[in-house]
Amino acid sequence: MGRKAKFTEGVIVKKGPGRKSKKQKDPIFKKELLADSNQPDRKLSRRQKLRLKKRQTKEQEAQSKRHNKNAQKQEKTKSENGIVEAGVSTGFTDSNKSWLKLKKSKQKQPIIENEDSSGDEDPVSDEESEVASDEDNDDNDEVNVSSLKDISSESDGDSDDDEDDDLLPIEKETKILKKKRDEDAKLAEEEMQLNIANQEVFEFPESENDGKQEVSNLQDVQARIKDVVMVLSDFNKLRQVNRSRSDYMKLLEGDLCTYYSYNEFLMERLMQLFPLTELLEFLEASEVQRPLTIRTNSLKTRRRDLAQALINRGVNLDPIGKWTKVGLVIYSSQVPVGATPEYLAGHYIIQGASSFLPVMALAPQENERILDMCAAPSGKASHIAAIMKNTGVLFVNDVNKDRVKAIVGNFHRLGVINSVISTVDGRKYPDVLKGFDRVLLDAPCSGSGVIAKDPSVKTSKDEQDIQRCFTLQRQLLLAAIDCLNAKSSTGGYIVYSTCSILPEENEAVVDYALRKRNVKLVDTGLEFGSDGFVNYRHFRFHPTMKLTKRFYPHSHNMDGFFVAKLKKFSNQIPKSQDDEVVEVLDTEEADVQNESETKETIEDGSNLGKNKRKRENNKNKSPTEEAKTQNNTRQISLNKKKKNKSNTSTINVEPTSISNKATPTNKKAKEKNNTKKDLEPNLKWNEIPQETATKLKKKMKKIQKKKQVGEIKKGNLNRHKKGNIRKTK
Numbered sequence: 040m041g042r043k044a045k046f047t048e049g050v051i052v053k054k055g056p057g058r059k060s061k062k063q064k065d066p067i068f069k070k071e072l073l074a075d076s077n078q079p080d081r082k083l084s085r086r087q088k089l090r091l092k093k094r095q096t097k098e099q100e101a102q103s104k105r106h107n108k109n110a111q112k113q114e115k116t117k118s119e120n121g122i123v124e125a126g127v128s129t130g131f132t133d134s135n136k137s138w139l140k141l142k143k144s145k146q147k148q149p150i151i152e153n154e155d156s157s158g159d160e161d162p163v164s165d166e167e168s169e170v171a172s173d174e175d176n177d178d179n180d181e182v183n184v185s186s187l188k189d190i191s192s193e194s195d196g197d198s199d200d201d202e203d204d205d206l207l208p209i210e211k212e213t214k215i216l217k218k219k220r221d222e223d224a225k226l227a228e229e230e231m232q233l234n235i236a237n238q239e240v241f242e243f244p245e246s247e248n249d250g251k252q253e254v255s256n257l258q259d260v261q262a263r264i265k266d267v268v269m270v271l272s273d274f275n276k277l278r279q280v281n282r283s284r285s286d287y288m289k290l291l292e293g294d295l296c297t298y299y300s301y302n303e304f305l306m307e308r309l310m311q312l313f314p315l316t317e318l319l320e321f322l323e324a325s326e327v328q329r330p331l332t333i334r335t336n337s338l339k340t341r342r343r344d345l346a347q348a349l350i351n352r353g354v355n356l357d358p359i360g361k362w363t364k365v366g367l368v369i370y371s372s373q374v375p376v377g378a379t380p381e382y383l384a385g386h387y388i389i390q391g392a393s394s395f396l397p398v399m400a401l402a403p404q405e406n407e408r409i410l411d412m413c414a415a416p417s418g419k420a421s422h423i424a425a426i427m428k429n430t431g432v433l434f435v436n437d438v439n440k441d442r443v444k445a446i447v448g449n450f451h452r453l454g455v456i457n458s459v460i461s462t463v464d465g466r467k468y469p470d471v472l473k474g475f476d477r478v479l480l481d482a483p484c485s486g487s488g489v490i491a492k493d494p495s496v497k498t499s500k501d502e503q504d505i506q507r508c509f510t511l512q513r514q515l516l517l518a519a520i521d522c523l524n525a526k527s528s529t530g531g532y533i534v535y536s537t538c539s540i541l542p543e544e545n546e547a548v549v550d551y552a553l554r555k556r557n558v559k560l561v562d563t564g565l566e567f568g569s570d571g572f573v574n575y576r577h578f579r580f581h582p583t584m585k586l587t588k589r590f591y592p593h594s595h596n597m598d599g600f601f602v603a604k605l606k607k608f609s610n611q612i613p614k615s616q617d618d619e620v621v622e623v624l625d626t627e628e629a630d631v632q633n634e635s636e637t638k639e640t641i642e643d644g645s646n647l648g649k650n651k652r653k654r655e656n657n658k659n660k661s662p663t664e665e666a667k668t669q670n671n672t673r674q675i676s677l678n679k680k681k682k683n684k685s686n687t688s689t690i691n692v693e694p695t696s697i698s699n700k701a702t703p704t705n706k707k708a709k710e711k712n713n714t715k716k717d718l719e720p721n722l723k724w725n726e727i728p729q730e731t732a733t734k735l736k737k738k739m740k741k742i743q744k745k746k747q748v749g750e751i752k753k754g755n756l757n758r759h760k761k762g763n764i765r766k767t768k
């Protein structure tokens with residue numbers, strides 16, 4: 040195989056002007072680059088000139104140093120050896136050696152260098168001196184850098200310009216950015232120092248009204264809130280020595296009331312409830328409306344179809360979350376959401392996300408008998424009906440006749456056909472019907488969880504309102520439990536819920552029911568939410584209270600809400616002495632009882648203490664054991680009653696209770712005194728405003744009269760009964 044012939048060899052192919060050669064011109068270099076760098080007339084930049092000058096002065100200095108050293112050495116050797124060698128300089132060798140020593144320490148090549156130069160007494164050449172001076176420069180790197188910095192900072196304008204000329208655009212940009220970043224960091228540092236300084240100078244207002252007048256606008260109030268929170272977060276370090284934590288808390292409470300427009304009562308309760316940072320989050324979140332949410336009525340449509348229909352009408356929506364299959368959140372809408380054809384056809388109901396939770400916890404089953412005791416306007420009741428698929432029977436009740444009308448309207452629209460609607464006081468419901476598989480008690484409450492929806496709650500609630508609420512809630516809960524059938528094959532469950540976040544209306548009510556009835560707390564089945572309180576102020580609730588769920592606007596993005604689920608394990612009602620308190624009273628009596636029960640709770644008197652002790656004794660017992668002890672107490676109390684009957688025919692009535700039950704008959708005067716005593720020890724008249732005191736007194740007189748009449752009647756009855764017994768005997 041021979042080599043291929045190159046036919047083109049020797050023929051010079053003329054390259055045509057290609058695209059590149061057409062466009063690209065010959066490169067043009069800067070003059071300086073082309074110029075010989077060794078040429079003395081080369082143009083140097085200012086900085087280069089400075090460097091050159093510096094190097095030259097350094098060289099001179101180094102040389103003079105060397106001369107001095109040599110001179111000193113020569114003098115030394117002369118004085119040591121007594122020999123004076125005029126005209127012969129050995130100094131360079133020494134200096135050379137010293138340079139070598141320097142090298143030795145730096146480069147760790149002492150042997151070769153030493154060997155090479157050992158005994159060499161040649162004077163150091165110019166080149167070497169150049170190197171030496173360079174080395175010196177290296178040694179003094181730090182000095183050079185700092186001096187360069189100095190130079191640049193001194194002659195900011197010119198040198199920077201010169202430098203910038205040498206830099207690429209991207210380098211220039213990074214330089215500018217770096218400079219800006221440095222400036223920002225410096226500013227931030229200054230601000231921080233200023234904050235620290237301010238923080239240190241926060242002074243507690245000295246005026247008598249604790250500084251209420253010192254802040255004139257909301258911005259100042261806000262600033263002081265921040266300051267006080269800061270002090271409280273590191274109290275030992277930042278406090279003023281003569282001020283206690285409670286002083287700061289009081290100041291903060293006042294400022295928060297001013298800033299967020301709350302009354303002191305509610306703010307105080309909230310401050311007891313939340314840690315400071317969480318409190319601020321709660322207050323902020325309660326200023327913002329919750330997102331508009333709707334629930335698909337699964338009796339009439341599916342969520343997907345409803346969503347599509349609404350999107351077609353210009354509604355911007357999304358599913359609420361993974362935890363519900365029927366909820367939709369509406370971000371914006373081109374049509375009024377409460378008046379679309381879908382709404383009117385009952386395909387959905389406008390309902391807050393938190394309202395889904397109690398029904399989910401109740402977990403209704405098809406074909407059950409379910410009671411919704413306080414149902415109007417029926418958001419939750421219609422949800423229950425939908426889950427039951429219109430099977431079984433849903434008993435829907437509310438004491439308010441006007442609100443019941445809303446139930447009827449809603450049920451018509453939504454197509455609920457398995458319901459019986461009633462208007463009864465829930466507390467009397469067990470007298471009407473019992474034996475339900477499940478009961479929902481969505482109790483009337485203070486509404487402290489729905490402040491965004493109803494801002495009047497901020498200022499309208501006081502101690503008495505809360506007391507009235509929780510007394511009614513307790514009575515309703517016991518009645519609701521009494522309506523339940525513990526032996527239900529599918530249920531025996533009750534869900535208690537409120538839109539309040541106050542433990543008095545939630546955990547305390549459930550705790551009360553745990554003591555009064557054969558029920559135990561069970562898991563709600565809700566996958567999210569915060570645990571219920573076990574400790575709160577002077578209350579200590581049953582440890583199982585953790586099974587209850589709380590929801591907050593700031594952490595769950597829904598209205599404040601409480602849900603507890605209880606299972607009834609016996610239809611028997613344990614009768615303890617305390618039970619006398621729990622009776623269905625007419626409204627007038629209930630009011631007075633509220634007052635007296637309320638007092639009982641405020642003063643944390645004998646009953647609460649007693650109950651607390653009892654609870655602590657039962658704390659480690661299982662529900663059945665607890666039930667046994669409760670039954671025991673019941674027996675004891677019954678025995679006591681029997682004894683009393685046989686001896687004196689009187690029944691011990693709890694000092695706080697006003698009851699319709701049998702009262703002593705034969706000693707009217709004594710009884711009169713007793714009733715008076717029953718009522719009065721708990722009421723401190725001087726603590727009650729005069730108006731309410733006179734009202735209360737009037738009411739009490741009325742009740743006493745009623746009682747006396749009732750007693751006489753009952754007394755007559757008893758006499759008849761006794762007579763009958765005697766007769767039969």
Ligand SMILES: C[S@@+](CC[C@H](N)C(=O)[O-])C[C@H]1O[C@@H](n2cnc3c(N)ncnc32)[C@H](O)[C@@H]1O
Binds near residue numbers: 394482
């Ligand atoms: C929180 S609302 C119920 C809301 C309802 N569950 C819903 O989802 O639409 C409380 C209801 O309890 C009713 N209520 C108040 N006291 C009552 C009582 N003693 N017996 C029955 N219902 C009562 C009120 O009229 C009110 O409608």
